[in-house]
Amino acid sequence: MIEAAPILAIIIPLMGSFLTPLISILTKRYKKERIRDLFVVAITIVTLLLVLYMLPTVWNGNIIVYRLGNWTPPWGICLAIDGLNILVALIVSGIAALVSIYSLMYMKNDTGLGKYYTLLLLILASMMGVTLTGDFFNMFVFFEIMSTAAYALVAFRRNWDSIEASIKYMVMGSLGASLFLLGISFIYNLVGSLNIADIAQKISIIGTNPMPLVLILILALLMTGLSIKIAMVPFHAWMPDAYQAAPSAVVALFAAGTTTVGVYMMLRVVYTLFGVAALGAMLIVLGSVTMVVGALMALVQRDLKRLLAYSGISQVGYILLGVGFGTALGIEGGLFHLLNNAIYKALLFMCAGAILYRVGTTNLDELGGLSKNMPITACLFTIGALAISGVPPFNGFASKWTIYIAGIQAGKAFFTLLAIIVSVLTLAYLLKAVNAIFLGQRPKRFENVKEAPMTMLFPMMLLAVLCIVLGVLPSLGIDIVTPAYNALVNQHGYIHAVLGGI
């Protein structure tokens, strides 16, 4: 029984990221750089095993509370893991392990790989830190570390587009984080504490019905800072540029990891910290605007990674729509869509990376007819494209069906109709992408393009198998997501477990 499993899941990648530059210098001297790469893969797999170790305890209904330094919670930092936390930690550590296996071959032509692996382990450590912590300022510090590592990873290749995309991401992200810090300082002034459970208790004493003006300002500041990270509609402008310019392994980690962590933080702030489940009406409207803008902008793109970025913006709209409906079915559908979004977005970006690795371009006008050269990649990309549009044997159908039924049952059939129309538009632009890349005439210079290497195909095949399994057995997905739903609506249980029965 490993007592310290929660803190080890944060410390092991952090110490790994501090050791990686030293190991990189040593292995470069003796010309055995594979040892550094395999060290990084080993650390990500150890983190995944630690999260899987904590899984049965949390799924039985207990909330694991780990006190740092044995200080009791309002005066010390604690790590509190309930059903919602463990779902996000599972997604993040799983996708990070697959991305590190993928980048063994993908980053072969780049130099400076010691720094790349350092940043990769640092972003994994900070994502685990945001997910597992129970203290609000600790969450902000890890959120900033995650953002800073993300800015550096976007600018990794130092081309003209990487620099421009990273500058835009950095300025918008810093503005968002500063507004978030302003919200934290207002909360500290109002309540006098920084522990999530303690703040939740004191805000419920102040009363949120009707909400005093100060709490409206605080909630708006916190939500603005977080919406920039998850790319909700007026704040989404950095995402297509950053996803177009970053290396594709990193973009797979962003689309599946940082977006999931951002949605988790927003759910924590709205449901556990403030306890305002009635805010769902606003989330429904914002979610539907995000869905529509993302899908319509994706229809007119020329570049594959930019098209997939707008598609990611659209899927976040689905998640917010599902969670905003407020019924049990709606929240479960939204969280199931969060899990599915991580799986098929990572799959699609890894396929785009495989095409870029072998061919050298992702411009849809210059590609064509690659299905004879890269049959396995074509098959996996088609599985991802059908899954994201909600076609039946794949997992997208299960979660989107749940969201549609939840909309009809909650009495908001207009939003269900809108979601179905946006699904059709999703299928439209993804079929355009499949047609332009894999079918049709093949230009003469692509005669000798080979299939992607096996190390890159293995994570993609694993994700595609997960797509099919979660689609054919949707009750498995609902079973994974039900503890998260129970934790989300159970604010009192969280406060009671962390503060120890006060």
Added chain:
Amino acid sequence: MNVDYIVAMLMISFGLYCLLIKRNLIKMVIGLEILTFGIHLFLISMGYREGGIAPIVTGTNPASVVATLGVDPLPQALVLTSIVIDVCVTAMLLSLAIYAYKYHKTLDMSEIRRLKG
């Protein structure tokens, strides 16, 4: 109304004005810095207590005196952490500005917009 709060709010609005109106990248970085400093000033001045002493327990000030008369030490720790984060982000922004000048020969942000649509 404490003078610190008014100055902090003015600094935040000046920083926001710089970010929205100025087009040179270095001026936008300076605006971001002023915004962040305004937020730090706001956070520290929230721990102030009228006629307070420094929160250090010494021989002449035992713990009970510090607990009733001292200013709040927690916001000071939070601001130190935040200053470190801000230094990292500014350092990265300025090094990216050097690269941007090398590629585009200008630092005007309305000219550096080859990624659009």
Added chain:
Amino acid sequence: MDFGPGFWGPIVATIVMLVGAGLACLMLLGSRRIAKARPSIAKRSTYGCGEEVNPEEVTADSEQFYSPIRRVFKPFYKYIQPGHSGKLNTYLLWVVIGFVVLMVAIALVLR
């Protein structure tokens, strides 16, 4: 939430879709020409506006691919697509406007 019973269970829907796809494949195979179609040089130069185009090098332009949909959603593409102009100051203005809209929306929903 039960997915099993009814017409919309995933297994049943997949089988129906595969049967439909099989029928479409049969129809396509049945309509194949014996000799492959290749346009004559006169036709190629007409469609290529007087130049010599090679059929292997021509693809559909990806931005104009869905021009009927663009015509249907014209207000959106006239006003919001130029908004993604690439200028950083415009994007930061959206952030500030979005913050004000969020504050008004929260005040409307929760008061």
